[in-house]
Amino acid sequence: MQSSVSPLQPCLHPIYARLLCAALCQHGFSEAQVMEGTGLDWAHLHSDNRRLSFAQVQRLVRRAVQLTECPWLGLETGCATQVYAHGPVGYAAVACADLRGVLQVVERFSVLRLSSLRLTGHQVGERYCLSADEDFDLGDVREYILSTLAGTFLRLLEMVCGPLPSGAVQFDFPFAEPAWSARYRELLGGAVTFSADCYRVSLPLAWLERPSLSADASAARLALRDCEHLLLGAEQGGDWTSRVQLRLLACEERYPTLEQLAEEFHLSERTLIRRLRDEGTTYQQLLDEVRQELACWLLLNTPLSVERVAERLGYQDSSNFSRTFRRWLGMTPNAWRSGSAEVLRP
Known part of the structure; x- marks a missing residue:
């Protein structure tokens, strides 16, 4: 965890906040209700593509969970998010030739969409693990952010691989098992543990050679070029x-x-x-x-x-x-x- 990283620095693409706002509106809440106490402006949020800071995201998530009284809201939001909402990163991932390429894209370019987490892939026995390291303490929105990430990753795997065997993908969360843990097992496929040392998702190593159902070599080259360009810009300090x-x-x-x-x-x-x-x-x-x-x-x-x-x-x-x-x-x-x-x- 890098304590030098400020929670006020831009970290999240605003599309994810917009998706959350859309979900709240579907629950019957007005724009004014959603924005109350967050310090955010609805029109600005939906027209400006600059990243939100963690502090802004935290206030919006707190408000969303309070309104819905649904502490597993992040899990539902992630499972409902379409892969293409992730922009060039999503396009590059689904166009890769095989699952190994997909995971390499996720590991390398996920910081373009959420820079407060660093994803690292590694082999453990006969499984491939993707772990997340927090740049700073995610505090009371850790569950929302990590469960959203889990749901999003599962949707990506299903798009690339098709239907998955129940329990084949393992999700480990670094927080105590909540009273609503059955909802996790229902939506993520059963293989879920809590109180882990970090967020981790793992799958059979043999799956890495699986050809992608959505492979498109030409689209992959274009999307990867865009991702590399964006990453270079970010490494040079951004716009x-x-x-x-x-x-x-x-x-x-x-x-x-x-x-x-x-x-x-x-x-x-x-x-x-x-x-x-x-x-x-x-x-x-x-x-x-x-x-x-x-x-x-x-x-x-x-x-x-x-x-x-x-x-x-x-x-x-x-x-x-x-x-x-x-x-x-x-x-x-x-x-x-x-x-x-x-x-x-x-």
Whole structure:
């Protein structure tokens, strides 16, 4: 577990949050009910393809489980998610020639969709295991995230291999067996254990040579090219929006001006403005978003006073921070802290 990774850093493609929102709407909840206490905006969530931070995902998942009173909601969501929702990674996986190639795609490129988990494949006896290492503590949404991952992986295997023998795929979860464990065994095929040292899924080693039912060599080449391009971009710091976001998240109380930031990136101020504009944003917009998300995190997860939160965000006047926060979320910091703490109570 890498404690240096911040839960405020972008980590999850927004399509998964949208799928969760769609499921909640199917349960009969309104957009306003779904968003209450999360600090998220429905229209923005469904129109912006920038990744969500773990903190944002955590608030949305807490709200979803509270509304549905369904603690195995992640499992149901994962089992209902179509493979193609995973974008280029999903396309590349299902187009591979055999299951070995599919698993290699999952291991190498899953960080493009969820970067808070690192998947590693290895052989154990006569089985192939895929384990997940958490970049930071997933806390009270660990079950949701890992059960979603399990359901998603099972759907992928079924698309590539066809119907699977009951119990042939083993799922191990690193949390205590819940009272609803029968639901896991029903949806995942029976071979499920709890209180493991990490999340792990395993299958017979002999399966790796199975030809994929959806193999398409031409489509695989195109999708793998797209995945490699995206991975290279991520390793180089991502797009300019992501680079600016990460730089601002690393700040403590004092934020650089646009001119100072451009100098750090060895760009002219005009060039940085243009590159952000080409990605549909501005420096001021990103600064506001980083400050807003950090404010929400500090108010919900720390005992810091509003005055100290304002200082942490670079505001010399706490009243100015309160006015800005009201513009962001339509209420004062104290009202949001108390209201969200109640709405999102685990």
